[in-house]
Amino acid sequence: MSKSLKMLENVQELETGSKCNWCPGCGDFGIMLALKQAVFELKLDPEETMVVSGIGCGSQAPHLIKVYGFHSLHGRAVPVATGMKLANHKMNVIIIGGDGDGYGIGMGHFVHGLRRNLNVTYLIQNNQVYGLTKGQTSPTSDHGYKSKSTPEGVIEMGMRTMSVSMAAGATFVARSFAGDIPHLKSMIMQGIQHKGFAHIDILQPCVTFNKINTYQWYQERIYKLGDDESYDPTNRMMAFAKAEEWGDKIPIGLYYKEDRWTYEDELPMIAEQPLVAHDINNIDITPDLEPYF
Numbered sequence: 001m002s003k004s005l006k007m008l009e010n011v012q013e014l015e016t017g018s019k020c021n022w023c024p025g026c027g028d029f030g031i032m033l034a035l036k037q038a039v040f041e042l043k044l045d046p047e048e049t050m051v052v053s054g055i056g057c058g059s060q061a062p063h064l065i066k067v068y069g070f071h072s073l074h075g076r077a078v079p080v081a082t083g084m085k086l087a088n089h090k091m092n093v094i095i096i097g098g099d100g101d102g103y104g105i106g107m108g109h110f111v112h113g114l115r116r117n118l119n120v121t122y123l124i125q126n127n128q129v130y131g132l133t134k135g136q137t138s139p140t141s142d143h144g145y146k147s148k149s150t151p152e153g154v155i156e157m158g159m160r161t162m163s164v165s166m167a168a169g170a171t172f173v174a175r176s177f178a179g180d181i182p183h184l185k186s187m188i189m190q191g192i193q194h195k196g197f198a199h200i201d202i203l204q205p206c207v208t209f210n211k212i213n214t215y216q217w218y219q220e221r222i223y224k225l226g227d228d229e230s231y232d233p234t235n236r237m238m239a240f241a242k243a244e245e246w247g248d249k250i251p252i253g254l255y256y257k258e259d260r261w262t263y264e265d266e267l268p269m270i271a272e273q274p275l276v277a278h279d280i281n282n283i284d285i286t287p288d289l290e291p292y293f
C-alpha cells in the first residue's frame with residue numbers, strides 16, 4: 001500500500017465536481033462515501049491511487065473521486081487494472097463495478113484475478129440486477145426473480161459469489177452493505193491494507209429496479225461476523241460454510257483472509273523498480289528477434 005506524500009486535509013478534497021446521475025436513494029451513494037472515507041483515513045496519496053471500473057450504474061465511480069481513474073469496458077475492469085498494476089506496482093489500484101460486470105461478462109477475469117493474487121482491491125456493487133440497462137435479471141438475482149428479461153421468474157439459482165471467490169483461491173473475501181457506511185468503510189480499509197487481491201461484495205439496493213432486495217430486505221437478514229468471537233477468518237473450512245449462507249440469514253464482514261505471495265512478488269523484472277521507471281532508451285531487441293529473421 002502506497003501512503004501519502006501529498007496529504008489530504010479533508011475528505012471533501014476527493015470531490016471532483018462531476019455531475020452524478022444515480023437515482024435518489026441508490027446504494028451507490030453509500031459505497032462512494034465509504035470509499036472516499038477509506039482513502040482519506042488510510043492517507044493514500046491521490047496521485048498514487050487509481051480507481052478502475054467497468055460499465056454499469058456504479059461504474060460511474062471514477063468520475064466521482066479525485067484520484068486517477070479509468071472507466072473501461074463492460075466486464076474488463078480486471079484486465080485493465082492488471083495492466084496498470086504491472087506497469088506501476090507502487091500504485092494503489094481499486095477496481096469497482098457491478099454484479100453483471102464482475103460476476104457475469106467479467107467472470108473469467110474475476111476468477112483468474114483471484115488466483116493470480118495481484119495486490120489490488122475489487123469492490124463489487126451487487127444490486128442483483130443490471131441497473132444501467134434498466135433492470136434485467138443478473139447472475140446474482142435469486143431463483144424466481146421477475147424482471148423484463150425473466151417475466152416468469154428466473155430459472156437458475158443465484159450465484160454463490162462468496163463460495164466462487166473462495167474456491168478460485170482468493171486471499172481476502174469480505175461482504176458488506178451499502179446501508180452501513182462505517183462497516184463498509186472498515187471492510188474497504190482492510191481490503192486496501194491486505195497484501196493481495198481483496199474481493200469485497202457489497203449488497204447495494206437498486207431502488208428503481210429491484211423492488212425485492214430493498215434496504216429493509218437486507219437489514220432483516222444481515223448479521224455481522226465480527227460479533228461472533230469464535231469466528232476465525234483464517235479457517236478455510238469455516239469460511240466456506242459462511243460463504244454458503246444466503247437467504248434468511250446473510251453474514252457480512254471478513255469471511256476469509258490468507259497471507260500468500262502476490263503476482264508482483266515473483267516478477268523479476270519489477271523486483272528493483274516499477275516497469276514505468278525502467279530506462280528504455282538503450283534497449284536493443286535485435287538479438288531476440290534474430291531467430292525469426
Ligand SMILES: Cc1ncc(C[n+]2csc(CCOP(=O)(O)OP(=O)(O)O)c2C)c(N)n1
Nearest residue numbers: 055056057058074098099100101130131132
Ligand atoms: C460488451 C458489452 N455488453 C453489454 C453491454 C450493455 N451493458 C451495459 S451495463 C450492463 C449491465 C450493468 O449491470 P451491472 O454490471 O450489474 O451494473 P449496475 O448497472 O447494476 O450498477 C450491460 C449489460 C455493454 N455496455 N458492453
Ligand code: SF4
Nearest residue numbers: 023026057131206207
Ligand atoms: S438504476 Fe438502480 S443502480 Fe442504477 S442509479 Fe438507479 S437505483 Fe442505482
Ligand SMILES: [Mg+2]
Nearest residue numbers: 098099129131
Ligand atoms: Mg448490478
